Amino acid sequence: MAKPDQHYLPALPDADHFRSLEWIEQANVPVLAIGRDYGSGLIVPLHSHSRTQLWWARSGVVLVHTAGGRWMIPPGHALLIPAGMEHSAEMVSDVRMHSIYISSAMNRARRPLVLEITALVGSLIDELVGLENETTSDRREQLITDLLLEEIPRLKERPLGLPFPQDRRLAALCRQFLKAPSANANTDEWAARLGISRRSFTRLFRREMGISFVTWRQQACIFASLPRIADGEPVTTVALDAGYDNVAAFTTMFRRMLGAPPSLYLRGQQT
Template identity: 85%
Template sequence: MAKSNRNNLPNLLDADHFRSLEWIEKANAPVLAIGKDYGSGLIVPLHSHSRTQLWWARSGVVLVYTPGGRWMIPPGHALLIPAGMEHSAEMVSDVRMHSIYIAPVVENRAQRPLVLEISPLVGSLIDELVRVENEVSSERREHLIKDLLLEEIPRLAERPLGLPFPRDRRLATLCRQFLEAPSASANIDDWAARMGISRRSFTRLFRQETGVSFGTWRQQACIFASLPRIADGEPITTVALDAGYDNVAAFTTMFRRMLGAPPSLYLGSRQA
């Protein structure tokens, strides 16, 4: 019997997920809040919704897939997902998720996915909305919280944790291989040779396919690939050297430049 229950678990999780989607689509309120816990390795199936979603990783790390790229949500950050955009997700670790769903009539920012750093004020407002969804609360107070949240979301800082992915199959294969074994020393000439094209052709193709230069994508991909390992508690030195950096200082400098804090403090400070 226990074995049967385990085998049915994914189906039960999918059913719960689609019940939530149905509730979101049918609700009339302009702003909705949901809080859920997900286990490490759980896959959220491909779906979309008519509302813009602010998916906040209260704790843990989430990887979200969209048609145009992959997006990492570490603790203390949220992904703004435009209404109507298909996406799926993978829990890189145990995750506590708080999501806000915003009706189109009150939201006009999200034209593309954005990773945003959640401020203490916005975090408190989201926590409060998730709490009042399950408790009796003053209607006026709830409206005030929602109005303030909508005012604050456009003020949140964007972080470069989106990784655009090319549609060209050969180039996409190289990008996937890079994520499996990132290297800060990877260079254009090597990638161009592997594709059998000139350096100039590769540079032009890469920017056309991803919207960024190879150097920018490489830096983002190295940090992108390092976050789950740091979240798992691996030594920063090991992660930095595996990523092809000559020393921890160089890795820390790049990490701080992109995310605003050194890796030794980053995840711990966000979770606290």
Template identity: 80%
Template sequence: MPKTRRNYLAQLPDADHFRSLEWIESANASVLAIGKDYAAGLRIPPHSHSRTQLWWARCGVVLVHTPRGRWMIPPGHALLIPAGTDHSAEMVSDVRMHSIYISAAASRAARPLVVEITALVGSLIDALVCARDEASSEQREQLIMDLLLAEIPRLSERPLGLPFPQNQRLASLCRQFLKAPSATATIDQWADRMRISRRSFTRLFRRETGISFVTWRQQACIFGSLPRLADGESITTVALDAGYENVAAFTTMFRRMLGAPPSLYLRDQSG
């Protein structure tokens, strides 16, 4: 029996999506590989898997929601979703997704995290998704799977996860901010809008998100810029709209978070 399964599905209604989930849960293979194409704007309803999922945005940008956070998957990156994690997704642009499903025991991930896909891991995933001749490739596929499982823990995490508070008033401010991110937003402004002291606000924010307001604001600004850059908007327009004084300041923060300036980052990931 082949060790992997492949399933090519185009943009599908919910019924087909849940049939795919049933297949994932019932399959006996140790590693499952799936390729799907999604149209911009398509939403995947909340669900979970008994396996850990590595969801690679082969092309396009995906936004994944969980009860406590949102994760952006830009081109060249993947979201590692631990087994049993409830999540839903929204396609920010047209997306080609390649996913790998592995046993929970094979992954040490305790929380969702965005990782950068290396050329090696990308090639291994492509090989599993695109393999056709099951009868003659079983041994090769097993070798690919073994190497893939060894490489996944070595992938570099990228700070594209955005923790979201449960406090409703604070969550409302966070949602509003994501619609129009601004690098100049201050603690005092948010504290005033919540009608609490600066000290109370900083304590509340860290308790609800696990990070400081400044760190969250920086991540949210980059988080919000990715879909616009992916849509082809100029770096200058995106940077100025986000409240940065100049492109250089925006580029510095982008490089700090993603390891490359926006121009090179987007060009590299589209190749």
């Protein structure tokens, strides 16, 4: 397996970033593994890969933008980005990233997926990224790679992707909502702000998003809460700011989406 010059590459200026992309494209191996540290607030500019990318937030929170939506990668999760899909990224906090680049012939993902990383997959990725500092046999490396590729399709998908509309007026409302999410927002309010009927709004929203307004609102509230929880803000404060009547209601929705309550979720992923 070809490897970068260093185990962890620092966050890079645009020119160096695109040189790194060129190196990835030219590598003549089926699977690449790279570790990189990013500082909070850093923006990775729009780009794409000819390979499928599994971008694992080893620690920290990442927000990835595509033409069709936004995708949150909290600790313990990875985003599977299809080959050829343009995307940019924003570091919500300091981030340690492990990326696996897989030949498109070996993985034909058609849409981004947020996947929960198991202990086994995490260990396998760590091993591949850490091979730069070790001497290991080709057979061992191949066995690790083969098992990783076998396990990736078994990972659980989590609903941390948020559809985003093409319609400019609706997109503006969605951006405002993410800045100040409210579990009490309703269809009539949004329809009135767009100057259309409730029925027309419902049709527009589903056509643009592929899901109902209520479903999107629930997902968006949790989506927007993750960076604050990752920063250590009290769950009670985050829940009340999001318009929930009590912490229990927020926790129930959080658990339904992510499989664990917020008090344990991110804390348990920080390893």
